[in-house]
Amino acid sequence: MNKLYQMLLLSFLPVISMAQMPDRTDMTRDTIHLSEVVISANLPLGNKDLLDYYRTNHFATIDNINARLEGMSLIKRGAYALEPMLHGFSGGQLNVTIDGMKMFGACTDKMDPVTSYIEPTNLKNISINQGTNGNMNGCNVGGSVDMTLQEPEETSSDIPFTSVGFGYESVSRGRNILFSSGLSKNKWAWGIDGVYRKNENYRDGNNQLIPFSQFEKTNIHSVLKYTTSGNSFMKADFLYDLAHNVGYPALPMDVSKARATLAALEFNRNGKTKLKAKVYFNSVLHVMDDSKRDSTFFLKNNTTGKNDTVFMRMDMPGESSTFGTYLQAERFWNPKNKLSLKIDNYTNHSLAEMTMHMNRKSTVPEPPMYMQTWPEMLRNVTGLFLQNTTFASDKFQLTVNGRLDYNIDVLQSEYGQQQFSVFGYSLAKKQSRLVKSLNLSSQYSLGKYVSANATLGYSERLPTITERLGFYLYNAYDGYDYIGNPYIKTEKSDFIRMEIQLAKSNLKINLSQSLSLVHDYILGITNPDIPPMNFYTNGTRIYSNIPSARLFSTDLDLLYTPVKAISVFMISKFTFGELNSGEAIPLIPPLKNIISVKYQKENFSVQVENESSLAQNRINKSYGETTSPAYSIFQVKGSYVIHFRHVVADIGWGISNLLNKAYYDHLDWGRINRPGRNVELLLKFSF
């Protein structure tokens, strides 16, 4: 089995590892950093056991994987494109990047988080950094999620490799096809991978069809690599992702088209000084569509006093494109100190429009009403990141890092200015800000198997375009229209995290606690003076800074292998969030626990999993939040691998929601039930 073969064979298998950790920092070699996940052939020895706990099946979506990561929860508005939340932080409070590249969704309603444009088959790693410490790719308060794209490895043999898989899911009649292929010759290596998915509406545990839960998507990623010398290479990535007919049952609109393209060129040198330079471009188009929804309203007619039928249709396209570049270097400047540096710059262009077509039955059609919900804006950010790690002794290491981001926002549209003049704002065409971050972390080993980590940090973050210039953005969760605040202050966070790890050969435990004290926390505050614009909104909220908010999280991860064939994996997550008023931060998940037991012998494996959540009664009613009940669901899955000459056939099966429970998660908008019992079958051939 050559290396490329291995790489591609394993390309669907997520595992946990010391991703992105240079050799020297691997102080406790047996320790598993459960916050970092690798999906690749570069899986470190000994971590193979963990692999299947992250792989729900070969056709797992990125959401399935994210749901199992430490501290990660998912906000659900439909069956597709779940929004990541890390320890109660989401949206602009998180840095989501693709191998350090900035990319922004084009939906004003957060229907398309960046993760929705990536498939597990594209991925080599997912690495997560918690709190203010995730500032390598941008200053932020809630942490970072960086996804590295899959890449081929140059080999001496030039045997092409191909793998094709087919899958079926009963609950949504989901059909999935995935493939990957690779070729390498001399200094060249090429890889291609992709997925096609088509899902119809799914049924919940009450056997009810959930309307508007369908989706269809195609994803393709290609990478070409050229090794210039022993320790340097050039790499070109191209990614295309197209989703259409995506339903969002919890929202009043669906998506007829969500398209992303990404192109990147990278130079990498691995010498005494490690160098990485990258230039990239990505663009996202998002078209919202309510043509399949009932858009009839009944309004009292002012003159007749009778109920009048009103039809309202909306066209809401959005686009976002980002051009960026970065240079990263790493070097030991003496035997005990390693310095890392990153300089980066990106320019993002975004625009979202809304045209409302309103038609009263009793009168002539009104002229269409046009708005820019994201006025056309250019955001340019230049950042400098510096980090030094001191390996003080075999037992102790200290890392200090800091970052500065200089931002210029240029409002390009006249429209945006005019829109805001209604509220008495005279918008400056240009606005600049400086945000900063400083973090100190230490790692100390307390004996052969136990180590402790502590982090202390401060960071600020830029407000998003929605928070600054968003214009009448309807939030289907609380029923309010949201308006940005052009002069909103940056959000700031003080952060502390403690972690203790036990790492023995058959038992690994990781317990962590994080506390964030956020100042000038950004939240929409109701403004009773602004009249509602539509007949279906509760009122208008303006993004505002509230004095402070506190978020506390605790996570426990455990991996236990009592005997060789059996392994047990558990992950528990809990977050508590409070505003300075003492009220709960809206949409904080309750305690959640996943436990999984696996039996594996040779080519056969079977795994039983339980996912349980407590009820959430600590809610904020003024944000439309309601309590949610506890639930507990089971799933079972298995696989069998057959080797036949040069072909490897992988047969997989699984039943999720085994007891056909009708349930929803606290972060699921609209209290819409999740899928009921689902039988999945998959077949994968590699040759």
Ligand SMILES: [Cu+2]
């Ligand atoms: Cu949208």
